[in-house]
Amino acid sequence: MPEALQAVFATEGLIWLLCGVVAAGLVRGFAGFGSGMIIMATASSVLDPVAAVIFMMMAELIGPLPNLRAAWRDGAPRDVGRLMIGATLAVPPGIWLLANFTGEAFGWVVSVTILILLVLLMSGWRYQGVLTPHLTVGTGALGGFMCGFAGIPGPPVIMLYMSSRLPISVIRANFLLYLLAIDVVMIAVFWGSGLFIWEVAVLGLFAGIPNLIANIAGARLFDPNAEGVFRTVAYIVIAASAILGLPVWN
Template identity: 30%
Template sequence: MSTAFDTLLDWRMAAAVLATAIAGLMRGYSGFGTAVLLAPIYSSLWGARAGVPVMLLLELFVSLQLLPRAWGDADRRVILPIGGAAFVATPLGAVILLTADPEGLRRFIGGFVLVFGFLLMSGWRYHGSRPLPLNIAVGTAAGLLKGATGMSGPPVILYLLAGTEAAIRHRANLIVFFAMIAIISVVGPLWGGLMDMAVLLKLAVVLPVLMICVPLGARLFHVIPVRFYKPFAMGALMAAGSIALFS
């Protein structure tokens, strides 16, 4: 037990608190950013089998916090099939988390975040239609990623942001999607015994930080122009991916 408490006092926890504050502001402002920023950083600080469960529990709490206001603004015809497919596929991805080499998984998370960041910076988006089979395929890929790495956002973000909808609709769609898979995503790590005391102690430190910063970010959405968000978000993603890949 003393070892678990000792981890709360080292530099890794201070770094985790700072990253959590930034991720909370990003999530509240844009509707995404928690997992794609924190998964590589937590995995680098604590290892994937501790970092991913902490991040998944954070996602559960923040999704429940944001969902009520976003539900009415979301395009449920599109987002419900995507979220349903991800819900089903997430436990399958958790098998990868429980069986993969932790070092290899950490580096995969970092590399994936870097690729995702470069795609966003390039301006590339999917510009086709959104038929039901494609919605299900995107949701399935997102669910597998969620279970294995804690990140479901990249394929869904690239897919949804291609549309011409207003920013408030994009943000609401992402919030509803993340909420749909938040509960199922913690089942695999819980069943696999990863939700131990060390994970819960880390959660107890970073959760209050996130719950404070998300509402602050949500307020910023109505104040700060979106154009100022993208450079900051891209820099944070690049830094997070590089840390996980090269550390």
């Protein structure tokens, strides 16, 4: 057996990491988002901050691919492109901060950020304005910074789109496209900055196999006409990932 695979199976907490990526894949396939929060909530309790982010982005790299074609058809790729302009510029400073952060503080920041998102969403507030190019690029930049720092690029973008009046099919598709694109950017930046850890990358790719299967299953559960179910599942996922990620469980 290759040494890389031996290292994968010897990883402490492997069963919890795999449970996390399966749950994340089901949610990602159904809702288009939330998987990073679930994986980071699990990974941050098992791995150090940099390794947790690498594991998350590698596990998420192949999982959403079966749903990519439908997302491109249903979503708004031009808006996603604007998100990625901002995200690409803001990822590097976020990664710099991540590399200089302690593990316990990292866990608190991730969970508190997620809980703030949940409160804002459940308050019922809705954005009534137009999703202008400047607003979209700025939101992408905030998401990119949070991705580099905490491995969770979704909260600002989730807040923008779920508080909008767009159909949930468009919202879900945009989430899928944006999160996959930012994973690619993250891998490139980690590689270029010398932070890439091959052993953790192999572990993440291994975990990507059950993640892919779960993504397919989750996509089959999605109903574009059931907005209430969509939002309820989203709220439950956000709350659970935040609570499980609190350092008090370590």
